[in-house]
Amino acid sequence: MTTTNPTTASSFSTTQLQKTQQALLASLVKMASGSQINQAADNGAGLVISDLLGSQAQGLGQTMRNLNDTLSITHIAGGALGQASDIVNSIRSDALAAGNASQSPASRQALQDEIQKSLKQLDSLAQTTTYNGQQLLAGGFTSQAPTAGTPSGSGQTLTLGSISSGQLGDQTLGNLASVNVTSDQGAQNAVAIADAALKQIGQMQSGVGAYKNQISATVVNLGTSQINTLASASAVRDLDLAQESANFSALESLNTAQVFAAAQANASKKNVLTLLQGA
Numbered sequence: 001m002t003t004t005n006p007t008t009a010s011s012f013s014t015t016q017l018q019k020t021q022q023a024l025l026a027s028l029v030k031m032a033s034g035s036q037i038n039q040a041a042d043n044g045a046g047l048v049i050s051d052l053l054g055s056q057a058q059g060l061g062q063t064m065r066n067l068n069d070t071l072s073i074t075h076i077a078g079g080a081l082g083q084a085s086d087i088v089n090s091i092r093s094d095a096l097a098a099g100n101a102s103q104s105p106a107s108r109q110a111l112q113d114e115i116q117k118s119l120k121q122l123d124s125l126a127q128t129t130t131y132n133g134q135q136l137l138a139g140g141f142t143s144q145a146p147t148a149g150t151p152s153g154s155g156q157t158l159t160l161g162s163i164s165s166g167q168l169g170d171q172t173l174g175n176l177a178s179v180n181v182t183s184d185q186g187a188q189n190a191v192a193i194a195d196a197a198l199k200q201i202g203q204m205q206s207g208v209g210a211y212k213n214q215i216s217a218t219v220v221n222l223g224t225s226q227i228n229t230l231a232s233a234s235a236v237r238d239l240d241l242a243q244e245s246a247n248f249s250a251l252e253s254l255n256t257a258q259v260f261a262a263a264q265a266n267a268s269k270k271n272v273l274t275l276l277q278g279a
Contacts, residue, residue, distance in 0.1 A: 119177060158211040
């Protein structure tokens with residue numbers, strides 16, 4: 001007949017009880033944090049993968065913020081170019097009016113004065129349209145879209161010319177600054193110069209629009225990549241609460257049984273000691 005040493009049984013029961021209680025505590029920590037990996041001991045490889053994916057997602061977020069800052073340039077430049085187009089159209093309308101044979105020298109001079117005011121507005125717009133201290137429409141502005149963290153080849157460049165009256169116009173007939181509608185020929189030339197200026201502004205608007213669309217598309221693609229990366233990190237690290245709740249319940253039942261077993265083992269040990277002392 002085989003007998004069990006009460007001391008050995010008690011020690012074993014206590015050890016198992018401690019392990020179960022540790023597992024219960026770990027399960028509680030997981031449910032409280034919502035994460036199945038709270039320390040390297042939980043899943044070392046999973047922790048490394050999760051941290052790497054989290055870092056990638058954070059980098060994508062910063063890249064999108066950089067690109068959105070760059071998009072601000074397109075909003076400012078696009079708005080200013082729209083105003084410039086309106087001003088040049090106003091000049092063109094005054095030139096057309098001046099070309100009417102019914103105009104007197106005095107009325108043509110009045111139209112010329114209006115054109116001069118419009119030219120001052122245009123020059124002021126060229127000088128005051130800025131982003132982060134940089135003049136956008138005074139000539140020579142170039143913006144390179146951020147490429148760090150973006151797909152290869154996604155970097156785009158925006159180049160903007162000047163909208164000042166001395167830079168817009170016709171190579172043969174002259175620029176807007178030279179417009180003079182006090183004569184029939186001058187009025188006709190002014191219309192052609194304004195048309196050429198509007199074409200130049202339109203080309204810049206087209207460039208701004210293309211740049212904006214390219215950057216916006218890159219931001220959308222990066223946003224999709226960030227969502228997918230965060231989803232992958234979540235799959236590695238996030239806790240299945242239903243499964244962990246079931247695991248916790250099982251551990252609780254096991255803990256109750258082991259507490260009872262340990263109590264029984266301790267009782268048996270005391271009985272043996274009592275018998276030995278009585279002997």
